[in-house]
Amino acid sequence: MRNHRKNTVLAAAAIAALSLGLTACGGGDGATGAKDAGSAGSAQVTVGTGDSATATAAGGTADQTATKNGSGSTDGSTSGGSTAGGSTGGSTGGSKAGSTSGSTSGGKSSAEAPACAYGDIKVTAAKADEVPTEHIVLTATNTSGRSCTLLQYPLIAFGPIQTAKDVPAVAKSKPAAPIVLKAGEPAYANVRIALGGVHEDNKVVNEFNVNLFAAEGPAEGSIVVKAPAGGIAVDEAAAKTGYWTYELRNGADEF
Incomplete structure (x- = not known):
């Protein structure tokens, strides 16, 4: 009876040791995978900033790359905003032309000199x-x-x-x-x-x-x-x- 219990305890200890060994091996693979995944994600972001097609092929976020490269809001506001075709050129040209033509046409009209008394x-x-x-x-x-x-x-x-x-x-x-x-x-x-x-x-x-x-x-x-x-x-x-x-x-x- 005592030998049977001893064997049972040893068997349980052996199983526990084996479980711990397997857990240690599995944990190492998980950490490595996470590290690799992080590196891959980092590489995708880096490549994506230079080339959206490469980022897409590598699994990166093409939307982020397109937004950064396209700069839609920045380019649009510079070329099509108020500076190029808006208030600066329009108001300056319009007011200058209007005031010039008005003052010129107004200066031509003058009352005749009255009769000398x-x-x-x-x-x-x-x-x-x-x-x-x-x-x-x-x-x-x-x-x-x-x-x-x-x-x-x-x-x-x-x-x-x-x-x-x-x-x-x-x-x-x-x-x-x-x-x-x-x-x-x-x-x-x-x-x-x-x-x-x-x-x-x-x-x-x-x-x-x-x-x-x-x-x-x-x-x-x-x-x-x-x-x-x-x-x-x-x-x-x-x-x-x-x-x-x-x-x-x-x-x-x-x-």
Whole structure:
């Protein structure tokens, strides 16, 4: 009986030892397999980053590789985003073109210069270089500080305004367009005052009045003009005036 128990104990011990040996061998294979699997996974990731086809063949994740290589979001935002075709180029070009065309077209339109009033103009008189004196030259200078239009011809009265004879204008001296004077600029009119020589109807004039035209006719107010030194001998029956011009012209202003 004692021998049988002893044999039984030895048999049990032998079986236990055999089980432990098998477990140790199995554990070694499992660790090696896990290590190999980890290495293979690592290799797949490394290969996959360089070549998606190789990663797929090796069992790697092709989706991860494609996402990394494709860079869809990065490339798309750079080439098709706001920088290439969006707000920067569009707003700059549009606003620049719009402001340029607007300011250019707006600058072309300007109001016409108003008619010169008697307070805008200074008129002086000088004798023509001739003996005896038959003509004087009137110079009208814009003293208003702004542009104004000098219309028609000077309305001259060689005596009291209420009774003086109107001095008619010579049609051939009329310019093609109204005379627009900038601030400080002059205009001229040639005036015949007599036919020369001594005449019983001549009268000595030391000063006279000049009126201007407005758009609708003679303007209100008059300019008192001093005659050249020594006065001028005026024959009202022979007196004529030219139109205002930028400069006196041979032929047109000779009468």
